[in-house]
Amino acid sequence: MQIEVTGKPVELADGATCADALEQGLSKKQFKKVVAAKCGEALLDMSTTVPTTCSTIEPVFAESEEGLAIIRHSAAHLMAEAVKKLFPSAKVTIGPAIQDGFYYDFDYERPFTPEDLEAIEKEMLSSVGANKPFVRSTMSKDEAKKFFSEKGEDYKPEIMDDLGVDEFSIYTQGEFTDLCRGPHVARTGMIKAFKLLSVAGAYWRGDEKNKQLQRIYGTAWQDPKALKKHLFRLEEAKKRDHRKLGKQLDLFSFNDEVGPGMPLWHPKGMLLRTILEDFERKEHLKRGYDLVQGPLILKREMWEKSGHYENYRENMYFTEIDDQAYGIKPMNCLAHMMIYKRKIMSYRDLPQRYFELGVVHRHEKSGVLHGLMRVRTFTQDDAHLICRPDQISSEILDLIKFYQDIYSLFNYEFDVELSTRPEKSIGSDEDWDVSTEALREALNESGMEYAINEGDGAFYGPKIDFHLRDSIGRSWQCGTIQVDFTLPERFDIVYVGEDGERHRPVMIHRAMLGSIERFIGVLTEHCAGAYPVWLAPEQARLLNVTDAQLDFVNKAKALFAAKGIRIESDTRNEKLGYKIREAQVEKIPYMLVIGDKEVEAGCVNIRSRDGEDPGMVPLEEAAQMILDAAKAPFETGGMSYSFSG
Template identity: 65%
Template sequence: MRLDVDGVEVEAESGATFAEVLGQALSKKRMKQVVAARACGRVHDLTASVPECALSDGGVAPVLESEPDGLEVIRHSAAHLMAEAVKNLFPEAKVTIGPAIESGFYYDFDYHRPFTPEDLEAIEAEMVRLAGRDEPFECRVMPREEAERLFREQGEDYKLEIMRDLGEESFSVYSQGGFTDLCRGPHVPSSGRIKAFKLLSTGGAYWRGDENNRMLSRIYGTAYANPKDLKKHLQRLEEAAKRDHRKLGRQLDLFSFHDEIGAGMVLWHPKGALVRTILEDFERKEHLKRGYKIVQGPLILKRDLWEKSGHYDNYRENMYFTEIEEQEYGIKPMNCLSHMLVYRSRIRSYRDLPVRLFELGQVHRHEKSGVLHGLTRVRQFTQDDAHILCRPDQLQDEILGVITFVTDVMRLFGFEFEAELSTRPEKSIGSQEDWDRATDALKSALEAGGYDYGVNEGDGAFYGPKIDILIKDALDRRWQCATCQCDFTLPERFDLTYVGEDGERHRPVMLHRVILGSLERFLGVLIEHCSGKFPTWLAPVQAKILTVTDDQAEYAAQVERRLGAAGVRVEADLRNEKLGYKVREAQLEKVPFMLVIGDKEMEEGGVNVRLRGGENLGLKSVEEAVGLIRDDAAEPFKRGGMSYSFEACPNEPAD
């Protein structure tokens, strides 16, 4: 048979392997970079036979070790290599599942104790030894009975459970060295192709994510095509650890978590609560400027409403419920129901539309304890939630307005972003016609605005498709924050109408949208993005007054009052400590401006201005210092073409 192999036509016998046909088309140097093959819409082992569909379905292409699919194959293979090493060192451990993930891999084991850092060192050393043996990854397809017998003899109960649940008549298993695993593949040709890997950490995970099941021991690792790429990744991880918002939250005294309160519940300290307040005030003003009306709904609503909306059937596992006077209530996981009732509270004319309703709404969602992570995954959070009800002919402009709003705000914080269109999931409500109309509206708006976007099939909300905005932080990580969801279904269920020009009732379209999303999540991302160095306009303390000796205390108190009256958020450090120590502490607190006062500054009626980056601007009058702080606070707004108002924020009176 004649095959197109990476743009080259080759002759191949029936039953030829991917390695054989690729070897005819590629140089030996290039073949060394190939870890798998792509044909008929999927990735295959190099040792697999080329299927007949490759003749008519695009031929055969190599999967290189450096591309995303190639890295996934390497990482999946590294997970098997790690499982083999664990079984060699800890024979009593039972293996469960070990997938590749976005930046590495993990494997879960049922073992009588958690793995220690010393265990990880030993396991990694064993992996190096096994990789050096360069054992082939061999795939076999076994009838159900044979596969069950194999894993029963090995005592691998979890594999037997997986096979029972899959209910298939045959299963593929992969073996390398003395280890055999139930797996669909694909894998690298041999263990020697796993050249650069590192075991990173251990953790706990419930079997199948169910808190009622046994707790397993999880080992995380990563693997790359070469040591150079691995080294870069480990350096990024080291930088990420320095920027970890949980660590910086403690260091900067912003927030804390307490078992006494409950998992996933944040306790905001004064400085953190002040940052939130400034951010919320900014959001309220921006929404009012853009034609939104501020509303507020209750925290709990009757179960009947959640049933009517479809949340009870499609989102119940993520909700909390309580009972009052024998009536069941749902604690809201989102704000749309209240907003629809506000809209429905009076007759609307076509001239009234669009109606844009905004709420900084506190919501609760039941997240499994295993996925909770600082501020970025919590159970109680506040959304900058809005719902736009508009006529169908207004839909594209409203969607573009949301995206423009997101663009302006992300530019203010220095974030680049990508757009992603998510389509109808299996678990959903509404007619296909409405879903098609909503999806087409989102596509048209993105294309009209000139935005590039990817498509995430089947990841829409249960009531409508959505545009997700993925922001990119300083470490090149993607975070989903803003979203815009197009919904024809809930207006139908809640009988939302407006009176058209023809005097008849018509159905509006509803956009569910957030700009920052969860304020908790956004602040967690922002803290890591800026390494705790909040922009001056958002910093809880914009300036810190540092005295050299006690002699300047009275003058420092006067300066503090003058700055406070000018709207600067200021603190004074009047302690009898060395100046260098005070400066260092202010830098650790990430305060943007340090105003040093010694005898000279007191005599001249000024302050010595230092920046948190170490730059010394020298002696300035108090008015000049205020001007510098104001200008620095306003700069991001000017850069993004937005207005900024520097308002006075009361300070505690100085002693």
């Protein structure tokens, strides 16, 4: 039997495994890094006999995305084996690989402790040292149900019923056996770098009505160096946690009496978001957008007509007024269409670009709420572009350029995805094809690289998603562009063409920062709370040494404020060192110290947040220095955030 391995012909004996094929086709150094094989789109265990239908075998290397997922899923099985050995009465449920790691959900009578995690990790290391093979076998549904039921694993039969197949693959390492599609690494010794991280509650099947299980999270990597780098990033992420910084900087809070997922914005936090929102308004006005605003609630019939009621109602809130049902808006598009319909539009009037910082509400499950990153009420920088079909490409290209300009201002790099029609959707195949192709053509013309995310479009149209990469390498989906033929059809919006006839326009839905709340959370972690000077709610703080300087402090504060600088003064009867440290903790860009020498010279002594110390500077010069720093991002097109390591 002849087969190709990475383009190289290899002769195999009957019954040869994928490992046999790859060992012949790769160098020894390459072969050591392989964790699985690939035939077409199918991932195979190394021990799998090469299928007779397979003409080409490709290696799956440990450092690849697919390779890491296999290592992490294998580590989840390794963890489950350790848990079952140490806590025999624990019942196992599911244990998938996730981004950067893995988890396994267990049903156990008491909470797992940090000491338990240490013991589990120690047992996992013992299993790695034993270098046990992962062995695949198959069972019929009846055999598998009997096998797991006899072991007291009550959750497995339910999983099997849902899968709707008659035969299941089973993996065993040591004394542990689990239902699994695979593939896995060949032996436990190949799981070289892992760490258990935390325990959290998780409802079975994600349903709050079901029993709460315990989810143990871990991470696994191809080698100890990669693990060490990731653990460093996790520690850095803890320091940057926007929930911690939000409290430290006195920006926002949550209160159980108000309700989960409902942020309360404190004065400094509200000023921060107002500055950001005003910036967005100005940028949109410069680009030909009109500012609009729709109501917070609309009649339920509107949501039924749009398809939201059928496809999105589990995420919506509803109320009743005068025996009429209303839906609290989860998005702003319907009101924008009604604004468009206020008069007959000509082809010369298009495109119409409507921008709204619209407050929306979405019913998120309590288990997924997370600070500002996942809330139930938020403000979306929503815009809808209603255009002629021949304007779609140019409008999308303009949007892409707009996004690039704004993201670069915050020093974000980003990845792009094109998401196609989901299973649950509305509209004709023809409209979906035209919409998808328009997005694809615009992306190709922009020259940006992008990935295809099959089946993840909005229910009314395909979309481009922008995933921002922050300063410690994490990815956050913020911007989106969606092309929609369906809602204009359902709401009968038209324009009068050059031929005098009525024609159907296209609606482009777009959000650039997305949720303002979420973007502030992401930005807070991106810059560790040290906002750029133009955005900082407090740009400078005056610090006196003694009460003898109070009059000069007030004079200086009035001068700086008159020039538009956001400045406060700390004149408490505290030691100067204490006041400086407090300002540093609060990430104030400039600390302006005033003692007797400064009063005599008409100066302030400047200490900057980043460690620069210009020393004594006259008031006017100091004010100009701060104003220049606040303008710098707009002039240079970028800001720099970094961390060492």
